[in-house]
Amino acid sequence: MPIFGQTKKLLYPAYQDTKLSFEQRADDLLKRLTLEEKVSLMQDVSQPVERLGIKTYNWWNEALHGVARSGIATVFPQPIGMAASFDADGVWQVFNAVSDEARAKHNYYSSRGEYGRYQGLTMWTPTINIYRDPRWGRGIETYGEDPYLTSIMGVAAVQGLQGPDGEKYDKLHACAKHFAVHSGPEWNRHSFDAKNIKRRDLWETYLPAFEALVTEGNVKEIMCAYNRFEGEPCCGSDQLLLQILREKWGFNGIVVADCGAIRDFYDKNAHATHPDAAAASTDGVLSGTDLDCGSSYKALVEAVKTGQIIEEAIDVSVKRLLLARFQLGEMDSNEHVSWSKIPYEVVASASHDSLALDMARKSMTLLLNKNNILPLKSGNLTVAVVGPNANDSIMQWGNYNGTPARTITILEGIRAALGDNDRLIYEPGTGLVENTLMESAFHLCRTDQGRGFRANYWNNMDRKGSPDVSAQYTTPFNFSTTGATVFAPGIGLTDFTATYHTIFTPERSGEVFFDFYVNGTINLSVDGEQVKGTRANHGSRKMSHSMKVEAGKPYAIQIDFDYNRGDAQLVFDFGYKKEIDIAQSVAKVKEADMVIFVGGVSPSLEGEEMGVDLPGFRNGDRTDIELPSVQRAFIKALKDAGKDVVLVNCSGSPIGLEPEVQHCEAILQAWYPGQSGGRAVADVLFGTYNPSGRLPVTFYKNTAQLPDFENYDMTGRTYRYMAESPLFPFGYGLSYSSFQYGKPQLERDTFAVGDDVQLRIPLTNSGRYDGDEIVQVYLRKKGDVEGPLKTLRAVQRIPVSAGDTVEATFTLSGRQLDWWDEESLSVGAVAGEYELMVGSSSRDQDLQIIKLKIID
Incomplete structure (x- = not known):
C-alpha cells in the first residue's frame, strides 16, 4: 500500500536509463560483464548476454553503392563510377538514400527477431584506398587515384550514411577501409609487406583520405588492412593505429580487423609473425584493434589467464563497442529511436530509382567523339548492338552489391531510345575474354x-x-x-x-x-x-x-x-x-548505319581475391590493362568492314584503348553503372543527356607505362607523378557543349600562412547544348622537384545554359593549401611560391596558371 506523500521509484540499472549519457550507460554496463562475456562481444558475430538484456549483434554489413547482400535494394553505380561525377553533393544524396534503405531493412529484420549478417547498422564502407595502380582488382570499389577527390567523396558517403549531427541516435555507422597502405596485389595480400614507404608518399598520398574521414567526416569505424606495413600486420601496427590514428588524429571510434586478418598474424601460410591466436589477439587489442571479424579473439580469455594481457586493456575495446551500440539505439526500444520509423517502402522506391539514374548519367564519361558523331539522330536509323556486355544486367551491378527490383540493360536502354522508324540488330558476337x-x-x-x-x-x-x-x-x-x-x-x-x-x-x-x-x-x-x-x-x-x-x-x-x-x-x-566467327557476326550487321560495341570487362573478372585465372587476369587483379584481344579483333574487323563503331566500355579499371582510339569513332566509358545504367548510356548516346563525367583515374596507353605493381613508391604513378603522356588524363571527359574559360583572378597574389584564398573564373558555354562543366583547380609548389607535378585541391560541377556565362568561385583554405615540409617531414601550411592551375582536366593544355605566394 503506497505511503502518502511518497513517489514510487522505478528501480532499474543505469545502463538502461535513457536519460543518462551513452558514456555513463556504457561504463555501467561494462562493469557488469564477465571476462568471457566481454570477449564474446569483441567478435563480428557478437553473442547475446541475456542476463543483461544484450541481444546478439552481427557487425558485418555492406553498403558500397547500395545496401548489399540483403535482398532487393537500389543499386547505384560502382564507386569508381560515382567518382567520375566529381559531385560530392550527389554522393551524399546517394548515401542518404542508402541509409534510409539500410535502416528500413534493419527495422524489418529486428521486428522478426533476426540479427544476422547483412542485417545490422554498421556498414563496412566506404573503401578509400588510393587507386595507385590500374591492375588492382579492388580499385573498382574506390573513388580513384587522387587523395583530394577521394577525401571529399568519402566524407560525403560517411555523412550520408551516419545521418545529420544533432540527433540523439546515429542513423548508421560507416567504416573507412582499408587502413592504410593497401592497394593490391590481391593474390598475396595476406602475406605482403608494404615496406620502405617514403614518408612523403605516406602522408601526401596514402593517409589524407583517412585523416579527412576521421577529422571532417567523424567516421565511427576504421577497418585495418590485411597486409603488413613496415613489417607489422596493419591490424597490429602501433605506428598506424596508435601513433597516427588514435594519438595524432584523436580517433576514439572502433577499429575492426578485416575478416581473418588477426588469423593472418599466426597462419603459417600468411604473415606468420606470431606463434598463436592468443599472442596475435593480444597484439591486436594492445595496438587498438577492437573487433575481430573472425574467431581469433576467443583466445583473449586464455591470454588474460596466462598474463599476456590484462583485463583492463580489453575493457578499453569493449567500452568502444558498447558505446557504438548505444549511439545507434540498438540497446534501446524502437519508441526512443526516430530512425526506426523509416518505412520499408523506401527500399527500391521510385525516388531512389530516379537518383540511381541521375548518378549513372553523371558518371558517363565521353572519351572520344570524332567529327561529333554523337549524339546519334534517330529516324530511319539502323543500329547494331554487339558485344559481351550489351545484355548483361549482373555486370552493371558491380561488386558488393544488392539486387535491384529491375535492371535496364544497355541493350534495353538503346532499344527504348529508338524511334518507330528505326531498326535494331542485336548480335552478341563474342564473350569477354574467350574465343568461344x-x-x-x-x-x-x-x-x-x-x-x-x-x-x-x-x-x-x-x-x-x-x-x-x-x-x-x-x-x-x-x-x-x-x-x-x-x-x-x-x-x-x-x-x-x-x-x-x-x-x-x-x-x-x-x-x-x-x-x-x-x-x-x-x-x-x-x-x-x-x-x-x-x-x-x-x-x-x-x-x-x-x-x-x-x-x-x-x-x-x-x-x-x-x-x-x-x-x-x-x-x-x-x-x-x-x-566465335567474327566474319559471320560482322556480316549480320552489314546493314547497320552505326555499330555500338558494348565491351570491356566485368566484376566477374576484376574484384576481391576472386580465384580468376584467365589471360590478363589473376585472382581478381589484372596482369595487363589491354582490352581483351578477342574484343579488340572484333572491333578491328568492324572497322575494316567500313562500319562506324561506338565503343561503350564497361569496366571498373582503366583499360588500355590505344588501338580502339584508331578504330572507333566514339568511346563512352560507362563503368558499372547500376540498375539504371542502360537508360543512362542511351540518354548520352542519343543526346537526351549531355555527358559530364570526368576520369577519376588515369587511362594509360598500355602496361609498359606502369611501374612494378608491388612497388608502393609513387614515382611515375598517377597523374600526380607521371612524366609520360597517358592515353586519357585524370579529370578528362568530353561534353556536347563547348566551355570557354576566362582569365582566373585572385583578390591578390600574396597571402599569409593560414589565409583563405579567393579564386574566380568566368565560364562560358559557347555550344548549342545546356551542360555541366567540371571546373578543376590544381596546386603545385615551384622548385619542389620531388613533389607532385600537380595535385587536385578544389572542384565544382557547374551547370551552364547554352550561350550563358557564369562565374565559378572558390575559397581555398586549410588542407587545400597544405604542402609537404621537408624540414619537419610533415604536411602543413608552408610558405613559398605556388601555382594554381585552373581548367577542365589535369592535362597541361587544358589548364591556365596563376601565381600565388604564401608568406609566414
Whole structure:
C-alpha cells in the first residue's frame, strides 16, 4: 500500500536509463560483464548476454553503392563510377538514400527477431584506398587515384550514411577501409609487406583520405588492412593505429580487423609473425584493434589467464563497442529511436530509382567523339548492338552489391531510345575474354521424371531425412533468394541444401563446359566422383569445369548446393563452347548505319581475391590493362568492314584503348553503372543527356607505362607523378557543349600562412547544348622537384545554359593549401611560391596558371 506523500521509484540499472549519457550507460554496463562475456562481444558475430538484456549483434554489413547482400535494394553505380561525377553533393544524396534503405531493412529484420549478417547498422564502407595502380582488382570499389577527390567523396558517403549531427541516435555507422597502405596485389595480400614507404608518399598520398574521414567526416569505424606495413600486420601496427590514428588524429571510434586478418598474424601460410591466436589477439587489442571479424579473439580469455594481457586493456575495446551500440539505439526500444520509423517502402522506391539514374548519367564519361558523331539522330536509323556486355544486367551491378527490383540493360536502354522508324540488330558476337560462346546441352539431359534435372531439397544443412521438396527443371538454373524468393516452394530462405541430378547423353564427342555463378557451397560430381567444388564467402562467384565426352555414352551428373550466408544464388548451364566467327557476326550487321560495341570487362573478372585465372587476369587483379584481344579483333574487323563503331566500355579499371582510339569513332566509358545504367548510356548516346563525367583515374596507353605493381613508391604513378603522356588524363571527359574559360583572378597574389584564398573564373558555354562543366583547380609548389607535378585541391560541377556565362568561385583554405615540409617531414601550411592551375582536366593544355605566394 503506497505511503502518502511518497513517489514510487522505478528501480532499474543505469545502463538502461535513457536519460543518462551513452558514456555513463556504457561504463555501467561494462562493469557488469564477465571476462568471457566481454570477449564474446569483441567478435563480428557478437553473442547475446541475456542476463543483461544484450541481444546478439552481427557487425558485418555492406553498403558500397547500395545496401548489399540483403535482398532487393537500389543499386547505384560502382564507386569508381560515382567518382567520375566529381559531385560530392550527389554522393551524399546517394548515401542518404542508402541509409534510409539500410535502416528500413534493419527495422524489418529486428521486428522478426533476426540479427544476422547483412542485417545490422554498421556498414563496412566506404573503401578509400588510393587507386595507385590500374591492375588492382579492388580499385573498382574506390573513388580513384587522387587523395583530394577521394577525401571529399568519402566524407560525403560517411555523412550520408551516419545521418545529420544533432540527433540523439546515429542513423548508421560507416567504416573507412582499408587502413592504410593497401592497394593490391590481391593474390598475396595476406602475406605482403608494404615496406620502405617514403614518408612523403605516406602522408601526401596514402593517409589524407583517412585523416579527412576521421577529422571532417567523424567516421565511427576504421577497418585495418590485411597486409603488413613496415613489417607489422596493419591490424597490429602501433605506428598506424596508435601513433597516427588514435594519438595524432584523436580517433576514439572502433577499429575492426578485416575478416581473418588477426588469423593472418599466426597462419603459417600468411604473415606468420606470431606463434598463436592468443599472442596475435593480444597484439591486436594492445595496438587498438577492437573487433575481430573472425574467431581469433576467443583466445583473449586464455591470454588474460596466462598474463599476456590484462583485463583492463580489453575493457578499453569493449567500452568502444558498447558505446557504438548505444549511439545507434540498438540497446534501446524502437519508441526512443526516430530512425526506426523509416518505412520499408523506401527500399527500391521510385525516388531512389530516379537518383540511381541521375548518378549513372553523371558518371558517363565521353572519351572520344570524332567529327561529333554523337549524339546519334534517330529516324530511319539502323543500329547494331554487339558485344559481351550489351545484355548483361549482373555486370552493371558491380561488386558488393544488392539486387535491384529491375535492371535496364544497355541493350534495353538503346532499344527504348529508338524511334518507330528505326531498326535494331542485336548480335552478341563474342564473350569477354574467350574465343568461344556457350551452346547449351541442357536439353540432352533426362531423369526418370523426364527431360532436365531432378532436384531434391531439404530444410536442414545435412540432408537429413527424406527430401522436403522435389522438383523437375527443364531449363538452365537461375535461382536466388534475393527479395525473399525461395529456390522452391516450401523451402526456406536460409539453412537449406539441395541436390540436382540427371543423366546426360551427348549427341557428339568433344569437350563440355560447366559454368556456375554461385553464392553458397557447390560441388559437382560426375559418375559418382566429385570433380570440382567451391565455397563463396564474399558474395557470388564463378566456378567452371570442363571434361571430355563421347557421343552416346551416358554420364551421371550431380550438383550439391549448400546454403552459406546472405542471399543464396545458383546460376548454372553447361554445354559445348563453339568458336566465335567474327566474319559471320560482322556480316549480320552489314546493314547497320552505326555499330555500338558494348565491351570491356566485368566484376566477374576484376574484384576481391576472386580465384580468376584467365589471360590478363589473376585472382581478381589484372596482369595487363589491354582490352581483351578477342574484343579488340572484333572491333578491328568492324572497322575494316567500313562500319562506324561506338565503343561503350564497361569496366571498373582503366583499360588500355590505344588501338580502339584508331578504330572507333566514339568511346563512352560507362563503368558499372547500376540498375539504371542502360537508360543512362542511351540518354548520352542519343543526346537526351549531355555527358559530364570526368576520369577519376588515369587511362594509360598500355602496361609498359606502369611501374612494378608491388612497388608502393609513387614515382611515375598517377597523374600526380607521371612524366609520360597517358592515353586519357585524370579529370578528362568530353561534353556536347563547348566551355570557354576566362582569365582566373585572385583578390591578390600574396597571402599569409593560414589565409583563405579567393579564386574566380568566368565560364562560358559557347555550344548549342545546356551542360555541366567540371571546373578543376590544381596546386603545385615551384622548385619542389620531388613533389607532385600537380595535385587536385578544389572542384565544382557547374551547370551552364547554352550561350550563358557564369562565374565559378572558390575559397581555398586549410588542407587545400597544405604542402609537404621537408624540414619537419610533415604536411602543413608552408610558405613559398605556388601555382594554381585552373581548367577542365589535369592535362597541361587544358589548364591556365596563376601565381600565388604564401608568406609566414
